[in-house]
Amino acid sequence: MGLNSPGKRGRGMRGRSRGTPMSEINVTPFVDVMLVLLIIFMVTAPLLTSGVPLDLPETNAKPLDQPQKPPVQISIRSADELFIDDKPVTMAELPAKLTAIAAVQDARNPQAIMVRGDRSVDYGFVMRVMGELNAAGLNRVSLVTTGSANEN
Structure with missing residues (x-):
């Protein structure tokens, strides 16, 4: 070849x-x-959206549309356990932390706050936290619950 x-x-x-x-x-x-x-x-x-385990109450309310920027989450586990975005806070520190959050918010697009309260927490304590939110100028508050409650 x-x-x-x-x-x-x-x-x-x-x-x-x-x-x-x-x-x-x-x-x-x-x-x-x-x-x-x-x-x-x-x-x-x-599954990674919230880090503080709570027993949230149930409701028949429809879910709200989520805002563009992520909301600040305030979790209330008991009368002495408060969390702001998974960071523990005492009731004495709460007004200063909320004032700092309110100072950063935009006037046209206010900061959204989501309050997550355990069903065993006293309603009066939840109202104290809501009062501190109002005093800090944070008025765009949502209460977080789980699915729908069974109708009787």
Whole structure:
């Protein structure tokens, strides 16, 4: 067989020799892993919204539309356990913290506050917290509950 024979030319031009590195990358496994990670994050993201475990009361009210910027969450676990965005706060510190939050808010788009109170907390204590919110100038307050209550 000579140099111009079809067997030699086909193998030499199109085939790879043993010593040359592969110049292509297979991205299919990478895409598969990324899709699995995306699904995992999509499933776990809603579970990470609040860090303070509470036994919220139930209601028949419809949920409100969420504002553009995330609301500040005030969680009331008991009369001596208050949290602002998962950070513990005492009742004595609450007015100063709320005044600082109110000072940062925009006049046209006021800061939204979500109050989450455990069902075992005294209603009077929840009203004290609501009064502190009002005194600080935070008037866009929502009370958070779970699903719908069973009608009797």
